[in-house]
Amino acid sequence: MRDAATLWTSEEIALATGGTASAPFDVSGVTFDSREVGPGDLFLALKGEATDGHRFLDQAFAQGAAGAVVSEAAAHPHVLVSDTIAALDALGIAARGRCAAKVIGVTGSVGKTxxxxxxxxxxxxxxxxxxxxxxxxxxxxxxxxxxxxRMPRSARFGVFEMGMNHAGELAALTRLVRPHVAMVTTIAPAHMGFFESEAAIADAKGEIFQGIEPGGTAIIPFDSPHRDRLIEAAKPYAGAIMTFGNGDGADYRAVEAMRTRTGGTFVTARFGVRELSFTIAQPGAHWVSNAMGIIAAVDAVGGDLEMAGLALAEMGGLAGRGARFLARLPEGEALVIDESYNANPASMRATLDVLAQEPGRKIVVLGEMRELGDHSQAFHAELSGPIEAAGVGYAILVGQDMAPLAEALEGRIDFVHVADADTALARLESILAPGDAVLVKGSNGVRLSAVVAALGTLRTCST
Structure with missing residues (x-):
């Protein structure tokens, strides 16, 4: 008899993947990263260009793995398959097929996670x-x-993020997820190095609708200039199309938005003849728009809207995506806003708008934005306006691609242009003072998370 904690049995894994089990075993989790293996996990020994998971089988079982999926002979309990990457897909498909959960798929240039x-x-x-x-x-x-x-068979709801940087990628992913609700958060010039235009990005994001379950719902940003393009992409697949945003005519619309004393926003949402008022803990106008899409998706899967409002009021910032904390200095504290995970022109502007609301001297540590192709110089230079509008008192620009922004800021505000995160940290530590508000944001490869981690050693509390 299967234990309640069992996610997969070896028999189920073999059936799903077409493999052969060496011995009976049960697993309570799944991973392909040997560093993440815990007691009771299934370890998938994936073969890639850079590494081979089979090299880490002993480590995985030493950490408590209960079984593995392999494509080579192994001394540990396993399911033998011909291709472990294909087996991963097959296991995902089987998990989706056995679960009655209402599934939501999320994509977008900004705000997915x-x-x-x-x-x-x-x-x-x-x-x-x-x-x-x-x-x-x-x-x-x-x-x-x-x-x-990893989705339990008993789950009532499943929420899956889907990303892409080339056309065709989302079409494959959405057919694995088969969402009942597919949502696009926004369209912005991210990964422009791989696309000829923003409209082409919209087309690639619109692929998410191709996997919608029959009768499912497409949720589209009303205020996007690509709204009609996304609607046309959804029409052949969706049973219903809903829009969200701030504009008059959106199906789920913010009719009132007032900043709270804690930096969040009190919102009244209107949809049809219904209204819902709630507080969004996360600061920024972009969160007001995103919240309308969230309410639309919860409504579409029959969720509890009042409880959804409470959840938004309770939700703190995510590491690298808006988390806040106070760093202790010799004579006081400074606010740190951690947006270090990634950056593109739209998200840079949105977070600079958030910084503008903070009291005290405003400092930015901004890393270069990558994958912008031929548009890179212009997009970097154009950040000078939002930086000035936010009232930034000092800017630390990190990376070679920040040179056009450095040139645009010359004579306008105080700044320094440095090569790497370590130099940026040293400069920041030399000027940081009590009462300052510091925004740290850049593409993940710039490693500005190291700046945040160093400041985190001075953490007094989250805000």
Whole structure:
């Protein structure tokens, strides 16, 4: 008899993947990263260009793995398959097929992870443990099937983030997820190095609708200039199309938005003849718009809207995506806003708008924005306006691609242009003073998370 904690049995894994089990075993979790293996996990020994998971089998079992999926002979309990990458997909497909959960798929140029986390919190709030979501930013060709494979068969709701940087990628992912609700947060010039235009990005994001379950719902940003393009992309697949945003005519619209004393926003949402008032803990106008999409998605899957409002009021910032803390200095404290995970022109502007609301001297540590292709110089230079508008008193620009911004800021505000995160940290530590508000943001490869981590050693509390 299967234990309640059992996610997969060896028999089920073999059936799903077409493999052969060496011995009976049960697993309570799934991972392909040997560093994340814990007691009772299934370890998938994936073979990639850079590494081979089979090299880490002994380590995985030393850490408590209960079984493995392998494509080579192994001394540990395992399911032998011909291709472990294909087996991962098969396990994800089987997990999706055996579960009756209402599934939401989320994509967009900005706000995917925050929206996914907020949806999970909103759906899990009434009855904790009944919702499942992809963790971290597992949104690619391996992360999505892994997140599916981790979904308990008893889940009532599943929320999955899907990303892409080339056309065709989302079409494959959405057919794995098969969402009942597919949501696009926004369209912005991210990954412009791989696309000829922003409209082409919209087309690629619109691929998410191709996997919608029959009768499912497409949720589209009303205020986007690509709204009609997304609607046309959804029409062949969706049973219903809903829009969200601030504009008059959006199906889920913010009719009132007032900043609270704690930096969040009190919102009244109107949809049809209904209204819902709630507080969003996260600061920024972009969160007001995202919250309308979140309410639309919760409504579409039959979730509890009042509980969703409570979840949004309780939700703190995510590491690298808006988390805040106070750093202790010799004579006081400074606010640190951690947006270090990633950056593109739209998200830079949104977080600078948030910084503008903070009291005290405003400092930015901004890393270069990558994958912008031929548009890179212009997009970097154009940040000078939002930086000035935010009232930034000092800017630390990090990376070679920040040179056009440095040139644009010359004579306008105080700044320094440095090569790397270590130099940026040294400069920041030399000028940081009590009462300062510091925004740290850049593409992940710039490693500005190291700046945040160093400041985190001085943490007094989260805000």
């Amino acid at each position: 925050g929206t996914k986390e907020a949806l999970f919190a909103a759906l899990d709030r009434p009855e904790p443990g009944t919702a499942h979501r992809s963790v971290k930013s597992y949104n690619n060709h391996t992360g999505v099937p892994l997140s599916l494979a």
